[in-house]
Amino acid sequence: MTILVSFLLAGFFAIRRTDDNTNQIAYSELERASKHIADLIELVGPNDQKSVLSDYSQSSEMSFNIYNENIDKTYGHMNKKSRFSEAEKKAMLTVINGKKTTNTSSLVAYAKTYEIEGIRYVISVQRDNTLKKSTFVTSYIVSGLILLLVGSVVFLIISDFIVKPISNLTKATNELIKGNYRVRVNYAGEDEISKLYNAFNQMAIQLAKQEETRQQFISDVSHEFQTPLTAISGFANILKSENLPDDQRKKYASIISSNSQRLSTLSKNMLQLTLLEGEDTKLDIHEYSLIDQLNRVIETQDYTALSKDIEIEFIKPKGEIFVEADESRMEQVWINLINNAIKYTEEHGVVTVEVKRWGKDISVLIHDTGIGMSEETISHIFERFYRDDKSRAVEGNGLGLSIVSRIIALHGFKIDVTSEEDAGSVFTVKMPLSTKSYVNKLIVNRKD
Ligand code: ADP
Numbered sequence: 387m388t389i390l391v392s393f394l395l396a397g398f399f400a401i402r403r404t405d406d407n408t409n410q411i412a413y414s415e416l417e418r419a420s421k422h423i424a425d426l427i428e429l430v431g432p433n434d435q436k437s438v439l440s441d442y443s444q445s446s447e448m449s450f451n452i453y454n455e456n457i458d459k460t461y462g463h464m465n466k467k468s469r470f471s472e473a474e475k476k477a478m479l480t481v482i483n484g485k486k487t488t489n490t491s492s493l494v495a496y497a498k499t500y501e502i503e504g505i506r507y508v509i510s511v512q513r514d515n516t517l518k519k520s521t522f523v524t525s526y527i528v529s530g531l532i533l534l535l536v537g538s539v540v541f542l543i544i545s546d547f548i549v550k551p552i553s554n555l556t557k558a559t560n561e562l563i564k565g566n567y568r569v570r571v572n573y574a575g576e577d578e579i580s581k582l583y584n585a586f587n588q589m590a591i592q593l594a595k596q597e598e599t600r601q602q603f604i605s606d607v608s609h610e611f612q613t614p615l616t617a618i619s620g621f622a623n624i625l626k627s628e629n630l631p632d633d634q635r636k637k638y639a640s641i642i643s644s645n646s647q648r649l650s651t652l653s654k655n656m657l658q659l660t661l662l663e664g665e666d667t668k669l670d671i672h673e674y675s676l677i678d679q680l681n682r683v684i685e686t687q688d689y690t691a692l693s694k695d696i697e698i699e700f701i702k703p704k705g706e707i708f709v710e711a712d713e714s715r716m717e718q719v720w721i722n723l724i725n726n727a728i729k730y731t732e733e734h735g736v737v738t739v740e741v742k743r744w745g746k747d748i749s750v751l752i753h754d755t756g757i758g759m760s761e762e763t764i765s766h767i768f769e770r771f772y773r774d775d776k777s778r779a780v781e782g783n784g785l786g787l788s789i790v791s792r793i794i795a796l797h798g799f800k801i802d803v804t805s806e807e808d809a810g811s812v813f814t815v816k817m818p819l820s821t822k823s824y825v826n827k828l829i830v831n832r833k834d
Contacts, residue, residue, distance in 0.1 A: 416496035420509040424500040468495040567594035606771035614645035655785040669712040683720040701740040708823035722786040731756030758807040
């Protein structure tokens with residue numbers, strides 16, 4: 387459309403300009419012709435004048451009029467529209483070298499006064515310009531049509547290049563909206579479209595992964611809920627029978643109670659993990675004594691350890707150790723790790739909590755002499771609901787280490803695991819010393 391409008395505008399101005407140009411050229415040609423006619427009048431005598439001038443008119447295909455007080459003779463056909471009037475020609479006779487021009491849409495005429503052998507003549511010459519103009523207009527229209535044709539072909543090719551990849555992408559996006567996450571788009575090229583296609587494919591891969599995780603999560607959750615619920619409803623039904631011995635009644639009631647407890651822990655852990663995985667999770671960071679915190683946690687876990695005759699050792703460096711972290715969340719980390727160490731260690735084993743200082747960093751190592759883990763198990767332990775087959779005999783829901791790893795990641799700390807099957811495991815958490823305790827330590831070292 388833009389091309390067409392520009393072309394029409396250009397054509398309009400070009401035709402106008404060509405009009406002016408062709409008229410200008412025509413006037414100078416006509417002036418030369420009138421000069422030639424004047425020369426002929428001067429050369430030939432009055433007797434031969436008529437025949438020479440009519441020969442010239444025929445051979446040059448030109449119409450002209452010779453005028454003075456005695457003559458008003460036209461050679462060829464002078465069109466009325468552009469013919470000079472008697473009065474005009476008379477007026478011109480009074481001026482030496484007087485000139486006059488006129489034009490209609492297709493005719494141009496030129497008149498000039500000549501003095502030949504003491505007699506003044508007005509010689510007017512006329513020319514038909516239609517052919518020249520129509521030739522120009524025709525060539526202009528032809529080139530316009532060619533331009534339009536070439537432009538349309540080029541436009542179709544370009545639109546095929548641009549529109550086709552975009553419509554492919556629209557189709558693929560609609561597939562994605564319908565839930566088909568396996569849809570992919572292919573594009574051979576290295577331009578912006580190929581970047582867009584790659585981004586789309588990455589998005590589809592990511593959505594497919596998320597969908598898989600979501601489905602897995604729902605199936606894990608329903609499975610984890612189903613086991614205790616089945617136990618609860620089963621034993622509740624048995625409890626309905628009236629002639630049940632007292633000891634069995636108590637036993638079944640305690641099974642119901644422990645399974646309810648299991649459900650409660652599961653939902654609390656799920657809630658905690660969901661909160662930790664929220665995008666706007668905030669940490670309440672402040673400086674506190676790490677040794678005091680670990681002492682408190684070990685005390686709370688001592689009772690469980692004692693029930694299995696497990697000893698908890700605490701190895702710590704001299705002096706105070708301060709860290710900057712979210713105290714209550716880090717307490718959860720130590721509880722989960724020490725609790726696991728006790729859970730997965732046989733009776734009479736040893737759990738060691740060791741604090742080591744490495745320059746500006748602190749490492750807390752939780753060793754146990756428990757069942758240990760294979761390489762394969764280690765690679766999955768931080769996944770939600772993952773439980774090694776060996777550990778199924780022990781109570782748990784597979785969320786404890788997911789919570790630990792999320793809290794560690796939120797702080798920007800590090801956690802490592804080494805383990806040997808049937809020998810034990812070591813979980814190591816690495817975190818920076820608080821600036822205050824690092825500077826204090828430097829001062830103490832200098833004094834020493
Ligand atoms: P849970 O202990 O409730 O099963 P966790 O997320 O805390 O869930 O642990 C996931 C799995 O990692 C456990 O089921 C167990 O297989 C393994 N695991 C964790 N800690 C230890 C450990 N100290 N020794 C051996 N295996 C462990």
